[in-house]
Amino acid sequence: MTQTRALSKILSLADFERAAAKRLPKPIYGYVSGACEDCHSLRANRDVFAEYEFVSRILVDISQRTQTVEVFGKQYDAPFGMAPMGITAMSAYRGDIVLAEAAKRANIPMIMSGSSLIKMEELVAVAPDAWFQAYLPGKVDQIAPLIDRVAAAGFKTLVITVDTPSSANRENNVRTGFSTPLRPSLRLAWEGISHPRWLFGTFLKTLMRHGMPHFENSFATRGAPIMSKNVLRDFSSRGHLNWDHVREIRARWKGPMVIKGILHPADAALARQYGMDGVIVSNHGGRQLDGAVAPLRMLPQILEQFKDGPVMLDSGVRRGTDVLKALALGARCVFLGRPFNYAAAVGGPAGVDHAISLLSQEVSRNMAMMGVNRLDELTPASLIHVGRS
Numbered sequence: 001m002t003q004t005r006a007l008s009k010i011l012s013l014a015d016f017e018r019a020a021a022k023r024l025p026k027p028i029y030g031y032v033s034g035a036c037e038d039c040h041s042l043r044a045n046r047d048v049f050a051e052y053e054f055v056s057r058i059l060v061d062i063s064q065r066t067q068t069v070e071v072f073g074k075q076y077d078a079p080f081g082m083a084p085m086g087i088t089a090m091s092a093y094r095g096d097i098v099l100a101e102a103a104k105r106a107n108i109p110m111i112m113s114g115s116s117l118i119k120m121e122e123l124v125a126v127a128p129d130a131w132f133q134a135y136l137p138g139k140v141d142q143i144a145p146l147i148d149r150v151a152a153a154g155f156k157t158l159v160i161t162v163d164t165p166s167s168a169n170r171e172n173n174v175r176t177g178f179s180t181p182l183r184p185s186l187r188l189a190w191e192g193i194s195h196p197r198w199l200f201g202t203f204l205k206t207l208m209r210h211g212m213p214h215f216e217n218s219f220a221t222r223g224a225p226i227m228s229k230n231v232l233r234d235f236s237s238r239g240h241l242n243w244d245h246v247r248e249i250r251a252r253w254k255g256p257m258v259i260k261g262i263l264h265p266a267d268a269a270l271a272r273q274y275g276m277d278g279v280i281v282s283n284h285g286g287r288q289l290d291g292a293v294a295p296l297r298m299l300p301q302i303l304e305q306f307k308d309g310p311v312m313l314d315s316g317v318r319r320g321t322d323v324l325k326a327l328a329l330g331a332r333c334v335f336l337g338r339p340f341n342y343a344a345a346v347g348g349p350a351g352v353d354h355a356i357s358l359l360s361q362e363v364s365r366n367m368a369m370m371g372v373n374r375l376d377e378l379t380p381a382s383l384i385h386v387g388r389s
């Protein structure tokens, strides 16, 4: 089947997930799709959107509608973007670059992960408006050099992810044989052989053209390789990190700075106090604390505490209707993780273009149905809270 025909059968972002489950070796698919422990938050992230229903308007001339949105002085063509995802280059050949270039073509925001396998300098060279997400290195003397590297690379917007003070209990990774570094094993070899398109199109192509992938952006210098017999990771404990470190970074970083992983209104107030320009309300796609509240539920309270800049949201957004619900509750824009990863795995650049186009069409169609021409016409009064099903 040609790629165009294959993509024409993908009618929604959920279809990408089904296709990616076939295309990717189990450990890689499991790493992307999985969450932690009993997947309570993963489910809650989806279920919460069903708690709201639209109260639509009729007979409004919506022929001039636009879904543009402004974030940090830049006008984007859609109110959704790509959340940072580590190890994307194991799902698709040069995955991070594929995402960044597609985001640039569509003029939507894209955040590069600090746990990616592609050098930040290479990505920003092709997508100068991409944002960079850093995890704070556990060794505090490594924080400033990392931030200086991000600035020197040319990124303008910095995102600090703060919901990983401890590593999560990702039992699914143990079950599917995923670890970082990946440890060579017969099982892994079989997974490769039984997924030849991935083996040749992603893994071996990467090895032949670029050598063994490494965690390139965790520090100012290169980190560990993705595959190694040595089980030791060079991610030291982050348990001691606190707002003092955020203050130091704020003093160093000249551009817009965003905290990702906020759920508590008191933390939104602190983010404001420590000079953040924006926040991303997120439970990391349900991948960290199982039972962490679905971000959509906290939006109204967080907006009360953080008024001076964009409040953004991720976790569980899959449909244009989800985007509009989050915006009606006050989010400036939303981010999606897994669906774009699957789209890159299944269809490369054309796959990601298709995913963006599907979601953008849904947003546009639903705006029409809601009777709005601009996204800021959506307000809490556009929704009714019908409660948990």
Ligand SMILES: Cc1cc2nc3c(=O)[nH]c(=O)nc-3n(C[C@H](O)[C@H](O)[C@H](O)COP(=O)(O)O)c2cc1C
Binding pocket: 031, 032, 033, 045, 083, 084, 085, 086, 087, 113, 114, 115, 116, 133, 161, 260, 282, 283, 284, 285, 286, 287, 314, 315, 316, 317, 335, 336, 337, 338, 339, 341
């Ligand atoms: C495969 C994968 C890798 C991720 N890696 C990172 C990361 O490196 N940094 C980060 O801040 N968040 C990371 N996240 C979380 C996403 O940025 C985002 O919060 C989450 O995926 C949103 O939920 P969704 O997948 O339901 O859209 C990752 C998520 C996935 C699925």
